[in-house]
Amino acid sequence: MEVDSPEQLQRKQSTYLSFDENFEIQKEVYRGQQYSQIYFARLHCMRALLYSLVPNWKSHLPVCTVLGLEEGKECIIVGTLYKHMKLKPCILDEYSKERSVAPLVKPHNFIHQDDYLVLEDESGRVKLGGTVLSPSVYVTGVVIALHGKETSAGAFFVEDVLEAGLPPQIERQLKSREDKYVVFVSGLSIGSSSSNPLLFQLLVDHITGHLGDEEEQGLAAEIVHLVIAGNSVEISRGLLNGQNLASKDQSRLSEPFKELDIQLTQIAASLPLDIMPGSSDPANFSLPQQPLNRCLFPGSATYNTFRSCTNPHCFELDNIRFLGTSGQNIDDLTKYSEAKDKLDFLESTLRWRHLAPTTPNTLGCYPFTDRDPFLIDSCPDVYFVGNQEKYETRLVKGSEGQSVRLICIPRFCETGVAVVVNMRNLECHALTFGMQFSS
Amino acid sequence: MATTSRNIKVFYKQKKNTTTSTEKKSTKNPSHKDAAATFGSDVTQATALASHGGSLDLKDDFDEEEKVLAQFDMNMAYGPCLGISRLARWERAQRMGLNPPEEIESLLKGGKVRLECLFEGRV
Numbered sequence: 001m002e003v004d005s006p007e008q009l010q011r012k013q014s015t016y017l018s019f020d021e022n023f024e025i026q027k028e029v030y031r032g033q034q035y036s037q038i039y040f041a042r043l044h045c046m047r048a049l050l051y052s053l054v055p056n057w058k059s060h061l062p063v064c065t066v067l068g069l070e071e072g073k074e075c076i077i078v079g080t081l082y083k084h085m086k087l088k089p090c091i092l093d094e095y096s097k098e099r100s101v102a103p104l105v106k107p108h109n110f111i112h113q114d115d116y117l118v119l120e121d122e123s124g125r126v127k128l129g130g131t132v133l134s135p136s137v138y139v140t141g142v143v144i145a146l147h148g149k150e151t152s153a154g155a156f157f158v159e160d161v162l163e164a165g166l167p168p169q170i171e172r173q174l175k176s177r178e179d180k181y182v183v184f185v186s187g188l189s190i191g192s193s194s195s196n197p198l199l200f201q202l203l204v205d206h207i208t209g210h211l212g213d214e215e216e217q218g219l220a221a222e223i224v225h226l227v228i229a230g231n232s233v234e235i236s237r238g239l240l241n242g243q244n245l246a247s248k249d250q251s252r253l254s255e256p257f258k259e260l261d262i263q264l265t266q267i268a269a270s271l272p273l274d275i276m277p278g279s280s281d282p283a284n285f286s287l288p289q290q291p292l293n294r295c296l297f298p299g300s301a302t303y304n305t306f307r308s309c310t311n312p313h314c315f316e317l318d319n320i321r322f323l324g325t326s327g328q329n330i331d332d333l334t335k336y337s338e339a340k341d342k343l344d345f346l347e348s349t350l351r352w353r354h355l356a357p358t359t360p361n362t363l364g365c366y367p368f369t370d371r372d373p374f375l376i377d378s379c380p381d382v383y384f385v386g387n388q389e390k391y392e393t394r395l396v397k398g399s400e401g402q403s404v405r406l407i408c409i410p411r412f413c414e415t416g417v418a419v420v421v422n423m424r425n426l427e428c429h430a431l432t433f434g435m436q437f438s439s
Numbered sequence: 440m441a442t443t444s445r446n447i448k449v450f451y452k453q454k455k456n457t458t459t460s461t462e463k464k465s466t467k468n469p470s471h472k473d474a475a476a477t478f479g480s481d482v483t484q485a486t487a488l489a490s491h492g493g494s495l496d497l498k499d500d501f502d503e504e505e506k507v508l509a510q511f512d513m514n515m516a517y518g519p520c521l522g523i524s525r526l527a528r529w530e531r532a533q534r535m536g537l538n539p540p541e542e543i544e545s546l547l548k549g550g551k552v553r554l555e556c557l558f559e560g561r562v
Contacts, residue, residue: 033522040518044535122515369523370531 009209009221011271012180014318014423016225022373023288023310025366033367035360039080039141042372043121046143046353047078049164054078057162058147067123069150077156078145079121081138085336086112088362111136111338119146119156126150130158136338137348141357164353166398169379172320177424181222182317183207183431185418186229186278186326186386187411190263191236191256195413202433203418204263208270223420225317226267229386229409230278230326232260257296264300272305276313278326278387286364287328287356288312288373312355312374320423323376324384324407329356331387332363343394346385346406350376350396382421384409391417393428504552511543512556520556528556 054063054076063076087110115135117128129151138144145162185203189195205211209220233256239249267273277283277292284290291308294301301308309315312325333345336358349355355374359365365374379402388408396404405426410417416433512520517532517539526547532539546552553559 031522031524036519037522041531041535044518122518367522369527370534 009214009217011209011221012178012224014180014224015316016272017316018307018309019314019316019321020291020310022314023312025288025290028366028368030367033369035365035367037369038360038365038367038372040122041368041370042141042354042375043080043143045372045375046164047121049353050078050143050145050162053162053164054145057145058160061147065123066119066121066126069126069156071150071152074147074149074159076145076147076162077119077121077126079119079125079143081140081142081144082118082120082125083115083135083138083140083336084118085110085115088336109335109338111336127155128158129153129155133158133161139333139337139358140361141359142352142354144352163351166350166396166400166402166404167353167376167379168400169381169398169402169404170319170321171401172381177318179222180224180318180423182225182227182322182382182421182423183223183418184227184229184324184384184386184407184409184421185412186409187231187413188228188260189231189234189280189411189413190260192234192413193236195234196416196435197259198435199416199433200263200412203412203431204266206431206433208266223271224423226271226273227313227322227324227384228273228275229313229324229384230276230311231280231387231411232275232278233257233282234280235282261297261299264297264306265303268300268303268306270305272307274307274309274313274315276309276311276326276386278311279328283311286366287359288366289326314380318423320382320426321378321380322382322384323355323380324382324386325355327385327387328363329358330385332356332358336362341392342385342388342408343392343406346383346408347394347396350379350383350404350406353377379404381405381426382407384419387411390415391419391430393419395426504546508543508546508552509557511539512558521558521562523556524554525556526554 051063058076061074061076063078066077066079069075069077087107089110117133117135117138118125119128128146130148133146143164146156146158147160147162148156148158151157188200190197190200202211207220207223207226209217235253235256239245239253245253264273264275275292277289281292282296283292289311291310294308297306297308300306312323314321314323316322329349330342330345333348334342337345339345339348349357353376355376356363356365359374360367379398381403382405384407386409388410390408391410392408394406396406398404403426405421405428407419407421407428409419412418418431419428420431421428508525511517511529512525517528517537520528523531526544529539529544529547547554
């Protein structure tokens with residue numbers, strides 16, 4: 001029998017900094033306010049930013065407010081976009097007398113060719129015309145600057161658009177680093193009928209170094225962090241229909257968490273892990289979702305490597321900034337706008353400098369009064385979104401030398417794919433787990 | 440008949456007064472509170488103070504301090520006033536670099552004025 005070699009593989013480590021305080025709502029006080037305050041905060045911050053960018057764009061044109069528009073005068077206006085959508089579901093439809101318009105099957109996407117855009121600031125609003133601005137690309141809640149003039153019909157004919165663009169990025173010294181990997185996984189959906197416990201166990205075994213020979217263990221030792229981006233559990237719908245549960249059903253309710261906790265304990269004993277809530281997890285519905293309660297994880301929460309994080313989640317590892325969500329922001333953009341692929345949506349949110357522009361219009365959000373926490377001030381190095389259909393990635397370059405790795409993390413229960421990012425060069429590859437039984 | 444026509448004259452007299460001076464209308468207000476609710480669409484922000492729409496504010500304190508604070512409430516540069524206390528709104532404006540006037544802060548911290556905005560509890 002072979003004796004274990006005296007050298008033990010040490011896992012690499014990296015320094016961790018969390019930037020989630022922005023997304024926490026413990027200090028917020030709800031005093032019955034509505035959403036006008038968060039829109040004001042968003043408009044104010046973005047407008048100040050766009051005003052500073054306008055001189056580099058078109059310095060010869062005057063900037064005015066919507067109420068200060070004069071017919072025929074070319075100028076620049078800055079405001080929040082509102083997209084009027086014909087097919088957007090409205091609560092008032094239930095009360096309208098003619099019910100024939102309501103379609104029986106709700107489309108997954110509410111775009112219609114008759115949608116139009118309106119620009120709004122605190123002085124007024126104006127309908128936008130012209131062909132430069134395509135309504136299908138934009139959503140309500142984006143703040144942009146427009147160059148154009150008012151027509152005789154009272155609309156604003158758009159000639160050019162200025163988006164805020166990628167935020168400034170702090171330069172990272174990437175060259176002199178060693179290979180260190182961060183693993184992203186999302187959509188474990190433990191408790192659902194389609195999740196395969198073996199696949200997740202394989203992932204855990206691989207990351208913790210219990211699989212493979214020395215070479216593979218050596219690779220696993222270079223993994224420094226794991227991020228679980230939402231939808232870790234799925235409670236069957238039948239248990240959540242509002243009726244009182246019998247005691248045997250109550251234990252069924254907590255089964256997925258016990259299973260998840262067992263797996264997380266194995267992981268937490270081995271390397272630092274962050275778990276974010278998602279749309280199917282027991283956290284609050286509106287963004288920013290608060291961290292999952294530690295009492296759900298009696299085994300793993302005792303480890304100091306276990307961190308329960310907010311959604312959206314922002315952190316730094318070895319001075320590389322990571323920012324991402326569990327998918328609700330991109331899914332909402334998919335419903336209300338069009339793009340070639342999910343990475344385009346991700347890139348748009350960066351160019352608009354806002355994580356979730358459709359909040360609070362169509363995506364639930366806490367009514368902040370003094371700030372909009374979803375504004376992106378500093379460009380991340382890695383920008384991820386969880387619970388998407390497939391693994392996709394792209395490197396985006398900004399006009400001032402920013403470089404961001406965009407990642408769409410697929411649902412693990414459906415695809416068996418996790419994503420691995422190398423912190424040395426921000427390259428990214430997929431880690432696929434599968435089972436094939438030879439017949 | 441004579442009394443109603445006199446009431447109507449007083450009604451119209453009040454309407455003219457609102458555009459020029461803001462002190463006079465408040466003294467004639469109590470008996471015409473329902474009529475007062477109909478005008479107040481002038482741009483001058485303080486006219487909104489007159490239209491309680493029902494509840495009789497016996498204190499009727501449209502004194503100088505309250506007027507200054509009402510102007511602060513109505514100023515769109517500092518954002519909407521509903522759903523946030525006046526002091527919080529002042530501090531937010533300060534943090535955003537909008538330079539709200541210092542006297543508002545001292546008035547609010549002085550303690551004898553309403554801490555909530557004009558429309559709080561009424562809308």
